[in-house]
Amino acid sequence: xxxxxxxxxxxxxxxxxxxxxxxxxxxxxxxxxxxxxxxxxxxxxxxxxxxxxxxxxxxxxxxxxxxxxxxxxxxxxxxxxxxxxxxxxxxxxxxxxxxxxxxxxxxxxxxxx
Amino acid sequence: xxxxxxxxxxxxxxxxxxxxxxxxxxxxxxxxxxxxxxxxxxxxxxxxxxxxxxxxxxxxxxxxxxxxxxxxxxxxxxxxxxxxxxxxxxxxxxxxxxxxxxxxxxxxxxxxx
Numbered sequence: 001x002x003x004x005x006x007x008x009x010x011x012x013x014x015x016x017x018x019x020x021x022x023x024x025x026x027x028x029x030x031x032x033x034x035x036x037x038x039x040x041x042x043x044x045x046x047x048x049x050x051x052x053x054x055x056x057x058x059x060x061x062x063x064x065x066x067x068x069x070x071x072x073x074x075x076x077x078x079x080x081x082x083x084x085x086x087x088x089x090x091x092x093x094x095x096x097x098x099x100x101x102x103x104x105x106x107x108x109x110x111x112x113x
Numbered sequence: 114x115x116x117x118x119x120x121x122x123x124x125x126x127x128x129x130x131x132x133x134x135x136x137x138x139x140x141x142x143x144x145x146x147x148x149x150x151x152x153x154x155x156x157x158x159x160x161x162x163x164x165x166x167x168x169x170x171x172x173x174x175x176x177x178x179x180x181x182x183x184x185x186x187x188x189x190x191x192x193x194x195x196x197x198x199x200x201x202x203x204x205x206x207x208x209x210x211x212x213x214x215x216x217x218x219x220x221x222x223x224x225x226x
Contacts, residue, residue, distance in 0.1 A: 042218045045214045
């Protein structure tokens with residue numbers, strides 16, 4: 001596609017449920033990034049992929065969070081047993097490679113009730 | 114932990130006024146990026162500064178990188194309502210062959226007609 005696409009754009013879930021957020025990067029971009037943005041705040045870096053590999057998972061907030069990328073393309077961020085503090089906008093970005101400009105999607109707004 | 118602090122946190126000005134926002138780090142930047150984020154969208158890269166003392170201009174926006182590469186500023190001349198948004202500075206850090214992107218706390222600018 002022309003840009004980074006994220007789905008769903010909005011997700012409302014009940015505390016304790018699992019959610020899966022999807023990111024479709026720009027075609028040909030080898031690097032992919034996930035961020036979390038709480039209301040009106042800066043971005044919190046969660047994880048990056050170089051190809052299908054995530055070299056450093058220490059930025060994930062807890063072991064309830066996991067991410068994977070397949071085929072060097074689509075990535076999913078999964079949050080298990082959601083908590084209210086998980087409510088935020090989850091942003092995905094991709095770049096040609098790690099040293100290149102990041103292009104962001106519009107984000108998924110997650111609300112945990 | 115490297116931190117990026119931005120000031121002011123909020124700024125509300127009239128159209129036509131000038132303004133400056135700041136980004137400061139606890140340690141030396143290798144390079145620094147400035148982004149603007151509008152509501153409901155992901156951040157968009159404005160500029161990357163690399164060299165200490167560097168000044169870059171983008172129409173009415175002037176970006177300056179401090180000589181010691183620990184601070185940066187963004188000056189907007191004759192602000193317009195279209196400049197409204199969240200301004201974020203960011204940098205990439207690396208350690209042990211892995212990377213992190215650190216974003217500042219952001220300056221939320223509102224330009225009033």
